[in-house]
Amino acid sequence: xxxxxxxxxxxxxxxxxxxxxxxxxxxxxxxxxxxxxxxxxxxxxxxxxxxxxxxxxxxxxxxxxxxxxxxxxxxxxxxxxxxxxxxxxxxxxxxxxxxxxxxxxxxxxxxxxxxxxxxxxxxxxxxxxxxxxxxxxxxxxxxxxxxxxxxxxxxxxxxxxxxxxxxxxxxxxxxxxxxxxxxxxxxxxxxxxxxxxxxxxxxxxxxxxxxxxxxxxxxxxxxxxxxxxxxxxxxxxxxxxxxxxxxxxxxxxxxxxxxxxxxxxxxxxxxxxxxxxxxxxxxxxxxxxxxxxx
Numbered sequence: 595x596x597x598x599x600x601x602x603x604x605x606x607x608x609x610x611x612x613x614x615x616x617x618x619x620x621x622x623x624x625x626x627x628x629x630x631x632x633x634x635x636x637x638x639x640x641x642x643x644x645x646x647x648x649x650x651x652x653x654x655x656x657x658x659x660x661x662x663x664x665x666x667x668x669x670x671x672x673x674x675x676x677x678x679x680x681x682x683x684x685x686x687x688x689x690x691x692x693x694x695x696x697x698x699x700x701x702x703x704x705x706x707x708x709x710x711x712x713x714x715x716x717x718x719x720x721x722x723x724x725x726x727x728x729x730x731x732x733x734x735x736x737x738x739x740x741x742x743x744x745x746x747x748x749x750x751x752x753x754x755x756x757x758x759x760x761x762x763x764x765x766x767x768x769x770x771x772x773x774x775x776x777x778x779x780x781x782x783x784x785x786x787x788x789x790x791x792x793x794x795x796x797x798x799x800x801x802x803x804x805x806x807x808x809x810x811x812x813x814x815x816x817x818x819x820x821x822x823x824x825x826x827x828x829x830x831x832x833x834x835x836x837x838x839x840x841x842x843x844x845x846x847x848x849x850x851x852x853x854x855x856x857x858x859x860x861x862x863x864x865x866x867x868x869x870x871x872x873x874x875x876x877x878x879x880x881x882x883x884x885x886x887x888x
């Protein structure tokens with residue numbers, strides 16, 4: 595027990611040091627994965643684009659930049675800094691039970707990923723939350739920028755849920771940092787418009803969510819939208835019965851988006867995207883997935 599206590603008292607200092615590097619490490623990892631996926635999409639896309647990149651990317655990446663600014667303004671500390679504070683004050687189950695770092699680290703990664711899974715389910719199940727989350731789903735194309743397309747209010751609520759999970763769990767700051775990097779990297783990867791060989795896709799999705807697996811979640815068919823909620827690990831969907839191997843239509847022809855929103859000009863402009871949660875449903879004919887944008 596004494597060794598465990600020593601390890602727990604050492605972590606706050608380490609956590610404070612990690613918190614200072616959090617934004618640099620996360621941004622660097624995101625930029626690297628984003629560049630790799632964007633290049634892959636350009637060389638070997640899975641689906642034909644409906645809109646030119648210059649239109650959608652300005653809106654989606656502009657929204658991501660706005661989200662980052664809102665988080666910095668609203669929250670005095672980010673997730674890693676919050677975990678360091680929690681370790682210093684002994685918050686959470688792992689600290690209460692004196693769980694050693696070597697075990698607390700992997701348990702935290704698993705528990706935080708499970709929390710994100712349930713959070714995602716709730717954003718589909720609760721109508722008010724779905725109005726926010728449909729900003730993400732209303733993207734008429736599915737590519738590397740879709741993984742960064744979330745309404746600022748959803749980002750704030752997601753951050754609150756994440757901080758609550760960190761506090762209850764007592765996750766070490768190092769585990770939170772690794773989880774944040776993995777979450778960003780995996781979301782960038784599994785939203786990419788890339789095609790993996792079938793055998794590699796089957797092997798990967800035994801552990802992590804692949805683009806073909808997650809693309810089913812972005813189908814306009816609600817039975818398919820309400821499946822494959824995972825962002826990192828593919829296990830939770832199988833465990834809780836929300837896994838769907840394929841959509842009813844082939845990946846190249848399945849309709850992407852939200853009925854009544856996708857196909858409308860608001861789905862590809864920054865101001866329109868920000869207004870989606872507050873606008874009523876109005877139907878607009880979506881472009882056929884068989885027609886590529888110039």
